[in-house]
Amino acid sequence: MALAGCAKDTGGGGSNAGGANGPCRLSAPPAGAPAAPTSATATEQVPPPDASAMRVGVAFDIGGRGDASFNDASVAGLDRAKANMGLGGSKELDAGAGEPEDAKQTRLRQLAREGFNPVIAVGYAYADALKLVAPEFPGTEFAIIDEQIDGVPNVTSLVFAEEQGSFLAGVVAAHKSKNCHIGFVGGVQTPLIQKFEAGFEAGAKAAAPDIKIEAEYLTPAGDFSGFQDPNKGSEVATGQLEAGADVIYHAAGASGKGVFGAVEGAGAQAIGVDSDQYNQPTVAEYKDVIISSMLKRIDLAVHDYIAAVARNDLSTVPKKFDVAIDGVTYSTSGGKIDDLKTTLDAYRTAIASGQIQVPDKP
DSSP: OBOOOOOOOOSSSOOOSSGGGSSOOOOOOOOOOOOOOOOOOHHHHSOOOOOTTOEEEEEOOTTOTTOSSHHHHHHHHHHHHHHHHOOOEEEEEOOOTTOOHHHHHHHHHHHHHTTOBSEEEOSGGGHHHHHHHGGGOTTSOEEEESOOOOSOTTEEEEOBOHHHHHHHHHHHHHHHOSSSEEEEEEEEESHHHHHHHHHHHHHHHHHOTTOEEEEEEEEETTOGGGGSOHHHHHHHHHHHHHHTOOEEEEEOGGGHHHHHHHHHHHTOEEEEEESOGGGOGGGGGGGGGEEEEEEEOHHHHHHHHHHHHHHTOGGGSOSSBOGGGTSEEEOOTTSTTGGGHHHHHHHHHHHHHTSSBOOSOO
C-alpha cells in the first residue's frame, strides 16, 4: 500500500462526500503487515553511562521553556539525562523574536566558550549558524534538532520522520470527526512543517477517502513569528471551524495555544504536537479538547545523544527517529482514543515495515 501526496480541499466551494452527511466512510487498516525490526536506541543497548562530569549547553528555538511543544520536549530529554545519568549541569539560552542571524551564532559561541560540551541547538533555524561556529570549536560536540548537516565532523543531526507520526494523527482525526471535515494549522510554511501536513493528509485519506481537509499556515517561510502567535493561531483555527472542520491538528509551536482556545470555544476537538500536550501545564486549561498528540520524541533524541557523548560513541545515535523505534508516535492521555489503539497500531506496523510509504510533501 503506497500513498502519494493527497490533493486537499481548503474550503470555499466544492462538494464533500462526507461533511454534511455525518461521519466519514472509513476504510479498514492494512492487514497482515509483517512486524518491522525494531532498532534499539542507545539507552536500550547498555546501562546508562555516568555523565556527572558533563555540562550540556542548550540553545532554544523561539518560545523557549514553556512552549508546551518543541522546546519543552528537549527540556524533558535534558531532565531525563539528569535523572538517569547524573548529568553534571546545564545552561539554557533563549532565542528572541525577530533577532538577527548572528544572535544564533553568539549563543552557540557563548555556550562553547563557557565549556559546555555538548552544545545542542534546538531547531533548524540554527543550521547556518552552526555550520560557521562548530568548526571554530573542534573539541566541542554539537547537535542540531531537525536539520541534516553533513561534512562537519563535530555536528550530529537529530532528525525525525514527522510525516509518519502525523499520518497516525490523520487517522485519529478521520475516525473522530463527526462530519468528515478536519483541519491542519502549520506555524511557518517550511519544508519541515509541510512534512506534518503531508503525513496528516495521507493518514486521513487512508482512513477516510472522502474526508475534507482544511490546511493553512500562520506565516510564510522566513517569518518565524508563526510559532509564537496564539492570536493568529486562534484566528486561523476559527476560520477552519467555521468552514466545518471539527478536529484540528496543529504544528505551530506556542501558537497552538490559540488553536486550542478556538477549538474549545467551538466545542470541537484538537490534536497536539511534539509533546503530550494533554499533560502540559501551560495548556492545561484546554486538556478536555485535546484527544491526542503526535509525539515527536525530541526527549528521546536529546537523552540518547547525551548518553552517546558520555560513552564517546556517537555511532549509537539513530540516523532518523521514526515509528520503528518509537521516535514518532501518538499519545493516549485522557483515554479519548483508547478505542482506536488496535487500528492505529495496525497502521503503525504497516509504516514501520514499509508496507505503507508516507509522503513527506503535501
